[in-house]
Amino acid sequence: MNNILSPSILAADFKKLGQQIVDVDNAGAQYIHIDVMDGSFVPSISFGMPLIKSIRSATDKVFDVHLMIVDPIRYIKEFSEIGADIITFHLEAAPDPQAVIDKIHGLGKKAGMSIKPGTQVEELVPYLDKLDMILIMTVEPGFGGQPFIEASYDRIKAVRKMLSDRGLETDIQVDGGITKENLRSVLDVGANVIVAGSTVYRGDAGQNVKDMLEIMA
Ligand code: DX5
């Protein structure tokens, strides 16, 4: 299974966002993580369609869109049209999660499902064989720069086991509080798609990406 780095632009400097995306692209990051927050599913509001549309031409890398929005099915088509490649929604936010997965797949995109730190991993079971990626939040969604929740190790391990018991090699993404220090440990318990905001964009983004990719090699 491939290890993939997905820098989160939430921590970028928006006055030079295009360049900050080019920097992580050139340094070898495979995905660009894009956090959409609606001020309702999570307390904060980040950005939406016009921003995503305008950065699409900055890179050919995979747009990994993390929707922290209520009733996500309403916007799947639009995110797909503006260039999302992977669309991840929250299980807690979707009245009919299977319908959201079907909608994403119907548009030819990859479907991810995310759970917050307080949601039981067993709730993923009905959807395991339907998903391209599972996002295990390692902080409460809503803000960058929070400390990693240590209980996440056991949750990642449990989901990796649930997948391998079913013969599945689905990507497991982790998001929140990932540092150069804990990166190796989250990979060791079974995560393979790594989101990092502050760790990438605090300081020299290109160098930070290279350092992280080296740990992931
Ligand atoms: C938090 C977002 C994250 C955030 C991570 O709700 O989903 O993607 O950007 O930021 P760091 O890596 O700083 O914890």
Ligand code: ZN
């Ligand atoms: Zn995110």
